[in-house]
Amino acid sequence: MFAASSSPDLLTILQCPVCGAPLAAAARGVRCSSCERQFHAPNGIIDLIDDEHPSSGISQSIMSSPLFARAYERLWRPSLFRISTAFRMPALSHERALIADALGGAKGPSLDLSCGPGTFTETLCALNSRTGVVAVDISRPMLELTRRRVPAALLIRAAAERLPFADAAFAAACNMAALDVYRDPAHALVELSRVLRAGAPFLLSTFVWPTALASFDRVRNLLAQAGASHAPLRDELAAMLTGAGLQIDQLSSFGSYVIVRGLKKERSC
Numbered sequence: 001m002f003a004a005s006s007s008p009d010l011l012t013i014l015q016c017p018v019c020g021a022p023l024a025a026a027a028r029g030v031r032c033s034s035c036e037r038q039f040h041a042p043n044g045i046i047d048l049i050d051d052e053h054p055s056s057g058i059s060q061s062i063m064s065s066p067l068f069a070r071a072y073e074r075l076w077r078p079s080l081f082r083i084s085t086a087f088r089m090p091a092l093s094h095e096r097a098l099i100a101d102a103l104g105g106a107k108g109p110s111l112d113l114s115c116g117p118g119t120f121t122e123t124l125c126a127l128n129s130r131t132g133v134v135a136v137d138i139s140r141p142m143l144e145l146t147r148r149r150v151p152a153a154l155l156i157r158a159a160a161e162r163l164p165f166a167d168a169a170f171a172a173a174c175n176m177a178a179l180d181v182y183r184d185p186a187h188a189l190v191e192l193s194r195v196l197r198a199g200a201p202f203l204l205s206t207f208v209w210p211t212a213l214a215s216f217d218r219v220r221n222l223l224a225q226a227g228a229s230h231a232p233l234r235d236e237l238a239a240m241l242t243g244a245g246l247q248i249d250q251l252s253s254f255g256s257y258v259i260v261r262g263l264k265k266e267r268s269c
């Protein structure tokens with residue numbers, strides 16, 4: 001019924017998005033052991049989105065369109081990302097190598113949070129298929145593409161701000177080029193930290209506003225209200241990560257695109 005047939009144990013990390021109790025496989029998807037809600041898994045994609053979840057606006061709506069999903073990796077990512085970083089965007093192969101270096105050989109399940117069309121899920125699966133890979137996105141068309149490309153991954157439709165996984169479920173995670181489109185990036189980082197084991201490595205990338213724009217709050221707020229961009233200031237990003245209990249080991253800037261490599265702190269304070 002689901003993908004990830006090689007790692008059925010992965011289902012044990014799933015949590016009901018409504019009450020937080022464990023989920024178990026059921027006839028047409030998964031079922032909550034406590035509130036008994038059923039969640040369907042059309043095409044093997046387990047839909048754990050909380051219907052109350054508010055959309056973050058324009059960007060999220062665009063990314064939920066099938067046409068955009070198909071064009072994203074070949075057209076949008078290489079063109080718009082390069083232009084908005086003044087052509088300093090690293091090559092995809094560079095990002096994949098960073099993932100391999102940071103997250104390869106995980107001693108438990110790996111998470112690709114906001115997997116898009118599976119751009120890095122494929123890399124994670126090549127590295128860590130034995131211990132299981134879970135790919136999450138809010139966009140069904142993106143998840144459909146990931147399913148076709150990486151059939152071994154367990155595919156979950158969920159919001160980054162409310163991850164349907166048990167605490168400390170993952171031994172490694174990546175979250176690439178998505179933080180700036182979340183409605184609440186700081187809360188999404190708290191969730192990412194919650195589902196990581198102490199000491200687990202992560203790789204994250206996001207667009208940021210340069211610190212010089214700190215006084216342009218009104219413009220940033222307008223863009224956030226429209227859901228066009230929730231990008232943090234460069235300094236805010238570091239504070240958000242640290243506040244969420246995520247330790248920054250390396251932060252590399254490519255124009256407005258930042259890649260952070262780090263670890264979930266042994267003990268968050």
Ligand SMILES: C[S@@+](CC[C@H](N)C(=O)[O-])C[C@H]1O[C@@H](n2cnc3c(N)ncnc32)[C@H](O)[C@@H]1O
Pocket residue numbers: 056060063064077113114115116117119120136137138139142158159160161175176177178181182183
């Ligand atoms: C720019 S794409 C990045 C895809 C891929 N990780 C990459 O690096 O190319 C951003 C992704 O975040 C997803 N997304 C947007 N809001 C989300 C949310 N609240 N929770 C989970 N995923 C979300 C979008 O559907 C989209 O697939």
Ligand SMILES: [Zn+2]
Pocket residue numbers: 016017018019020021032033034035036037
């Ligand atoms: Zn429940």
